[in-house]
Amino acid sequence: MLLIIILCVVFALVVVMRATLVVVRVRGGSMRPTLFDGDLLVGARCRPCRTGSLIVFRSESSPGGRDSYLVKRVAAVPGQLVPLDFPELSDRIVPPEVFLVRGDAARSLDSRQLGYISISAVVAVTICGLIPFRRLAGKQSENDI
Template structure:
């Protein structure tokens, strides 16, 4: 019986490591940089992102996507305002005002920041391509003590 204990412990450890690896591929923590999503998210906030394809994204959700080249960061968090098949918001999104698309094409999203004056988003660069999408925000994570703003 005692010979089975190390084997059982090893099997449990292997199962935990496997589960952790699966979760790591499915979820990722992202730290917010900048003020474009205020007041919803503030600089230094952390969010948990579920890796997802474009078919899993819904209008109104927060999504994380690769930033356009030259932005000085890898990822950006924005609110999805239109998904494939939705009407193109020509009047609200200047970069899409001249497109003849009536509906958002397959494989594309329209996104904006909650803090419009400070947000670089679809208003400036147009559609976000499916290949840029990391996933959708599923939870706002607590700040680590070292990231707490002064006076809080």
């Protein structure tokens, strides 16, 4: 009987965690030096987002013309001033229901090319990163191995 209760509790925890948490592997170098190719991130689906947060979002405008998921830093949230390094946008204030995002690397696919990112496209706000063993060994990316 005790085993059945323990298994039910474990099953319930797994279901709740899968509904609220996301694990994402970083691909590419647009978030260097913060994140490297192959790094793992844990994100929460229902966490509030603010300027500086790392988010995972669905992008319909990514290279190749297919949906993909991108990891970027929030540059501005609704109601904030549009940063000066977004000259392509004519608005002075970020409209409701959208974000501006930017990559940490100098050359990055972000809101300067994609424009505003809809709040509904956000999959998760990152909670923490999991450091792969290769990074602990001093390797920066899978290509360094």
